[in-house]
Amino acid sequence: MRTITWDPEIPVIRMIDQRLLPEELVFIDLHTPEAVASAIRQMSIRGAPAIGAAAAYGLALAGIQSIAQTSQALMRDLETAAELLQATRPTAKNLSWALNRLRKSALDSFEDGPETMRQRMVEEAQLLADEDVEINQRIGEYGSSLIQDGDQVIHHCNTGALATVDYGTALGVIRTAHEQGKRVHVLVDETRPRLQGSRLTAWELSQYGIPYEIISDNAAGYFLARGLVSAVFVGADRVAANGDVANKIGTYMLALAAKDNHVPLYCAVPTSTVDLEVSSGADIPIEERDPSEVLGLQIAGRITAPEGSSARNPAFDITPNRLITSFITEVGILPPPYTDTLANAVRKAQPR
Amino acid sequence: MRTITWDPEIPVIRMIDQRLLPEELVFIDLHTPEAVASAIRQMSIRGAPAIGAAAAYGLALAGIQSIAQTSQALMRDLETAAELLQATRPTAKNLSWALNRLRKSALDSFEDGPETMRQRMVEEAQLLADEDVEINQRIGEYGSSLIQDGDQVIHHCNTGALATVDYGTALGVIRTAHEQGKRVHVLVDETRPRLQGSRLTAWELSQYGIPYEIISDNAAGYFLARGLVSAVFVGADRVAANGDVANKIGTYMLALAAKDNHVPLYCAVPTSTVDLEVSSGADIPIEERDPSEVLGLQIAGRITAPEGSSARNPAFDITPNRLITSFITEVGILPPPYTDTLANAVRKAQPR
Numbered sequence: 283m284r285t286i287t288w289d290p291e292i293p294v295i296r297m298i299d300q301r302l303l304p305e306e307l308v309f310i311d312l313h314t315p316e317a318v319a320s321a322i323r324q325m326s327i328r329g330a331p332a333i334g335a336a337a338a339y340g341l342a343l344a345g346i347q348s349i350a351q352t353s354q355a356l357m358r359d360l361e362t363a364a365e366l367l368q369a370t371r372p373t374a375k376n377l378s379w380a381l382n383r384l385r386k387s388a389l390d391s392f393e394d395g396p397e398t399m400r401q402r403m404v405e406e407a408q409l410l411a412d413e414d415v416e417i418n419q420r421i422g423e424y425g426s427s428l429i430q431d432g433d434q435v436i437h438h439c440n441t442g443a444l445a446t447v448d449y450g451t452a453l454g455v456i457r458t459a460h461e462q463g464k465r466v467h468v469l470v471d472e473t474r475p476r477l478q479g480s481r482l483t484a485w486e487l488s489q490y491g492i493p494y495e496i497i498s499d500n501a502a503g504y505f506l507a508r509g510l511v512s513a514v515f516v517g518a519d520r521v522a523a524n525g526d527v528a529n530k531i532g533t534y535m536l537a538l539a540a541k542d543n544h545v546p547l548y549c550a551v552p553t554s555t556v557d558l559e560v561s562s563g564a565d566i567p568i569e570e571r572d573p574s575e576v577l578g579l580q581i582a583g584r585i586t587a588p589e590g591s592s593a594r595n596p597a598f599d600i601t602p603n604r605l606i607t608s609f610i611t612e613v614g615i616l617p618p619p620y621t622d623t624l625a626n627a628v629r630k631a632q633p634r
Numbered sequence: 635m636r637t638i639t640w641d642p643e644i645p646v647i648r649m650i651d652q653r654l655l656p657e658e659l660v661f662i663d664l665h666t667p668e669a670v671a672s673a674i675r676q677m678s679i680r681g682a683p684a685i686g687a688a689a690a691y692g693l694a695l696a697g698i699q700s701i702a703q704t705s706q707a708l709m710r711d712l713e714t715a716a717e718l719l720q721a722t723r724p725t726a727k728n729l730s731w732a733l734n735r736l737r738k739s740a741l742d743s744f745e746d747g748p749e750t751m752r753q754r755m756v757e758e759a760q761l762l763a764d765e766d767v768e769i770n771q772r773i774g775e776y777g778s779s780l781i782q783d784g785d786q787v788i789h790h791c792n793t794g795a796l797a798t799v800d801y802g803t804a805l806g807v808i809r810t811a812h813e814q815g816k817r818v819h820v821l822v823d824e825t826r827p828r829l830q831g832s833r834l835t836a837w838e839l840s841q842y843g844i845p846y847e848i849i850s851d852n853a854a855g856y857f858l859a860r861g862l863v864s865a866v867f868v869g870a871d872r873v874a875a876n877g878d879v880a881n882k883i884g885t886y887m888l889a890l891a892a893k894d895n896h897v898p899l900y901c902a903v904p905t906s907t908v909d910l911e912v913s914s915g916a917d918i919p920i921e922e923r924d925p926s927e928v929l930g931l932q933i934a935g936r937i938t939a940p941e942g943s944s945a946r947n948p949a950f951d952i953t954p955n956r957l958i959t960s961f962i963t964e965v966g967i968l969p970p971p972y973t974d975t976l977a978n979a980v981r982k983a984q985p986r
Contacts (some may be wrong), residue, residue, distance in 0.1 A: 290835040312838035373733040469946070472928065472938075474826060474850035480929070480939040488940050496928055496945040499852040500884025504920075504951040507886065532852025534859065538890040576824065576848055577832070582930040587824075587832040588656040588840050593848040594821065631902075 283450045284415075286327060286335050288408060293340045293346060299326045300444055304485040315344040315363040322370040322377075325476070329445020330519045330555055331414050334376030337367045338407040341384040347398045356396040360388055372567040373528055373598050374566030375520040375557045380410060411447045417552045417612040418449035424475045425515075425550055425610040435513040436502055436540075438471040439530035440482035441517035441550065452515040452550040453483060455610060460492045468494040469505055473530060475575040475595060487544070499532045503539035514540045514547040521556045525603030525620025526563030531596055537605035546607035553611050553631040557623050563600035571595045636680060636767075636800045637685050645698060647691045651678045652796055656837040667696040667715040670685050674722040674729075674903060677828070681797020682871045682907055685767050686728030689719045692757040694929040695735040708748040712740055724919040725880055727872040727909045732762060762895045763799045769904045769964040770801035777807030777867075777902055777962040783816045785864040788854055788892075790823040791882035792834035793869035802868040802917060805835060807962060812844045820846040821857055825882060827927040836946065851884045855891035866892045866899040873901070873908045877955030877972025878915030883948055889957035900960035905963050905983040908976050915952035923947045 295312040301324070302308050310326060312318050318340030323329050327336050344363030350356035364381045371377065387406035388399045400623040429435065435456065439445075442453035450457060459466050468487060473479035480496045487494045497505070505511050514536060520528040527533065527549055540547040560566055573593035579586045587593075609616040609623075613630045616623040638649040647664040653676070654660050662678060664670050673679050679688050691907075698717030699972030702708035717731045723729065739758035740751045781787065787808065791797075794805035802809060811818050820839060825831035832848045839846045849857070857863050866888060874882040879885065879901055892899040912918055925945035931938045961968040961975070965982045968975040 287868055302936075304938075305936050397908055412743075431766055472826070474824070474852055477931070477933070477938045480931075480943070484943050485940045488942070494943075496925075496939055498883065498928055498947075499850070500826060500887055501946065501948055503887040503890070503949070504883060504948045505946070507952065531850065531856060535855040535887045535891050538855070538894055539887050542890055573848075576850055578933055579829070579832075579931055581829070582934070583932070584654075584657050586656075586829045587848055588837045591832070591836050591841070591846075594857070595854065596853055596856045599853070600859065 284331050284410070285444050286339065286447060288339050290404070293343065295336070295337045295343060297336065298444065300482060301326055304481055307618055314347065315340045315366060318343065319366050319370050326600070330374035330376040330517070331441060331446040331451065331552060333371065333374050334380035334554065335388050335411045335414055335447045336379050338380040338384050338410045340367050341381055342403040344409040345388065350396055353392045353396055353399060354590060356399055357388065360385065371569055373461060373569050374517045375555050376456070379554045383410060405578065414447040415449055416453045416598045418446055418451060419537050420612040421451055421550050421552065421610050422449065422454040422458030424549065424615050426458040426462055428513060429459035429464055429466055430512065431458065432614055434467045434469060434510055436469045436471060436505070436511050436514045436536070437483060438479065438533055438536055439458070439473045440478040442483060444482050444486060444487040445517065451517045451552065453486060455515055455550050456492065460490060466492065468492060469502070469511065470494050470496045471499045471502060471531065471532065471536070472496055474499055478530070502536050506539045506543040506545055514545060516547065516549055518549050518551045518555050519598055520560070520566050521551055521609070521624065522560045522562050522566060523558045523621060523624060524562050525606055525609070525618065525624060527606060528563060528566040528568065528598045528599040529601060531599050534599040534601045535599045541605050548608055549603060549606050550610040553613065553628050556628050558625060558628060563602065566600065569597045571597045637684050637796050638691065638763070638799060638928065640691050642756070644695060645695065647687065647688070648693060649673065649679050650796065652834060653678055653682060656833055657757050665698065667692045667718060671718050671722050674827060681792060682726035682728040682869070683798040683803065683904060684796070685723065685726050686732035686906065687763045687766055687799045689729050690732040690736050690762045692719050693733055694755040694759040697740065697755045699835050702748055705744045705748050705886045706823070708971045709740065709749055710908065711857070712737065723921055725871045725921050727784055727907050731906045734764060766799040766904070767801055769807045770798055770803055772964040773805040773902050773904065773962055774801065774810030777900065778810040778814055780865060780900060781808065781811035781816055781818055782864065786821060786862055788821045788823060788863050788888070789835060790831065790868045790885055790888055791825045792830040794835060794838040796838060797869065803869045803904065804840060807867055807902050808844065809842055812842060818844065820850045821854070821863065822846050822882065823851045823854060823888070824848055826851055830882070854888050858895040858897055863897050866897060868899065868901055870901050870903045870907050871950055872912070872918050873903055873961070873976065874912045874914050874918060875910045875973060875976060876914050877958055877961070877970065877976060879953040879958060880915060880918040880920065880950045881953060883951050886951040886953045889953045893957050898958055899957060900962055900964040901958050905965065905980050908980050910977060910980060911950045913953065918952065921949045923949045
């Protein structure tokens with residue numbers, strides 16, 4: 283069961299509305315690029331690779347729905363849709379990567395006319411989605427060597443099937459180890475403010491039969507300091523050329539706590555998340571989301587912040603490369619120095 | 635308005651039920667030591683100094699309600715009540731400190747008979763509560779020198795009037811700076827899982843007219859790394875002889891993030907929180923509370939963890955002394971080495 287699929291008959295993009303989990307598993311149908319953009323913005327779909335696939339499908343849909351009769355007119359319509367989709371969220375690299383890949387597939391068949399371009403874009407979006415699953419499985423295989431039977435690991439945010447087209451990155455590594463018969467226990471960071479850990483990762487783990495316990499993000503240091511954690515696994519929304527990582531808010535503090543206790547922190551990403559044009563984390567734009575995500579909690583039906591309170595809500599932070607033990611990618615496990623190993627990995631992955 | 639008071643007429647202990655804030659300000663009357671123990675256990679009252687005062691009043695109440703006709707019989711009844719009160723929560727030093735102080739006041743008047751003992755205990759509990767306010771004001775005065783006009787600071791958990799008899803420790807420092815006319819802006823860690831930051835500290839700051847914004851605990855590192863924070867202020871539930879600090883879960887990770895960015899972290903405590911009999915943080919017992927505190931959240935009426943999930947919920951963690959810039963106490967600001975400066979401070983404070 284994929285997080286996002288394309289139904290060529292209608293055509294329509296079908297995806298899980300992640301805002302309703304774990305209470306309800308509901309699929310929504312998106313008939314326009316505008317609806318896709320809105321689903322990304324409102325986080326019905328989230329997770330860098332899943333956002334990339336959604337944007338790719340969204341641009342293919344824009345191509346189909348364009349009434350352009352020339353290749354040039356179609357490219358103009360695609361550009362408008364790509365801008366709309368690009369503007370939804372600023373941090374994840376996979377969004378621009380997927381849009382660029384779809385743009386290129388259209389341009390490559392420019393001479394063959396708009397109908398061929400439309401067809402090629404749908405094929406390219408499908409290919410991108412299929413490759414995402416395959417890439418994740420390779421990440422899982424490489425990464426599972428880092429998990430031993432009996433390990434307890436910490437996982438932040440959601441990097442599972444829901445964050446990708448299927449299978450997952452960091453959570454895919456844990457899943458592969460489990461499928462290999464290794465006993466692994468997961469401490470699930472709840473991941474404030476949107477609780478992707480307790481809502482989504484816990485839900486996935488319960489589906490897979492992997493034992494877990496939820497912890498508040500600020501408790502990770504307690505378990506690390508007591509020697510109870512073998513490794514920390516995270517994904518990324520964008521990796522700079524030097525290995526600095528933009529990932530879900532809290533990753534930086536988690537990485538500091540891992541480092542302080544000599545516990546390895548692994549960052550599992552497809553190479554499409556690596557942005558070689560950004561030299562360091564300082565140049566990655568960080569999205570700040572609505573304060574209501576921080577203020578909107580209830581405990582037993584009671585409000586948890588005084589009326590009129592304001593909040594700050596950065597959705598990501600930057601973890602400096604010195605805190606990353608290694609990257610797990612579809613072309614292998616990358617040690618430092620990351621300026622070399624990441625560039626090599628991207629080169630190696632591209633001919634695919 | 636004190637968090638906890640003694641009404642000698644009935645007699646009764648009256649306290650704010652902190653579980654109902656910020657929605658409602660409700661006072662509850664506690665007529666028995668059992669009711670006081672229950673209020674501490676259920677966190678109607680919390681915060682190390684406030685727990686100390688509650689336990690002192692609770693033991694005084696036990697003395698009054700005992701039907702013992704001899705000093706010896708009264709001491710036996712007091713011992714039973716002290717054990718009940720001591721068993722409520724294991725981490726805060728102030729609990730045993732206050733109970734020992736009340737025990738001593740009873741023993742000191744042992745020769746004068748049970749009626750005098752009862753009277754002395756009520757006086758001692760009142761004195762302890764009055765001194766707590768005075769001590770906090772002195773902490774505020776010393777500590778306010780560490781805040782400059784225009785500073786933005788991070789505060790974890792609640793260390794204000796609600797965590798003490800009145801005024802507060804770390805929050806008292808911020809309050810004093812504000813009262814001195816310094817502009818100070820507070821980033822309030824929401825403090826999962828019980829949200830003492832967004833529920834209690836934000837409420838207090840809004841009462842005092844001090845500007846604040848709430849952040850999720852895992853976002854502190856983001857603001858520290860951007861150079862937006864001048865200092866971090868925390869309290870403590872117990873300080874070991876070497877300066878290791880047991881404080882609300884999350885303090886350790888916050889302290890790591892402060893250190894990584896060369897931002898000072900100050901720990902504001904009355905010397906009654908210092909436990910010279912415990913050599914390091916490894917020997918401080920850490921309470922683990924009910925998983926429902928982690929799992930019991932709702933967003934917009936929806937559950938946030940799958941049915942059947944379990945959680946781990948340590949209420950405190952240990953921050954090693956190397957991460958504490960200095961302690962702010964009622965006898966002054968203490969620099970390292972803490973083994974010396976804490977012992978000196980306790981000696982200096984005791985003759986009071």
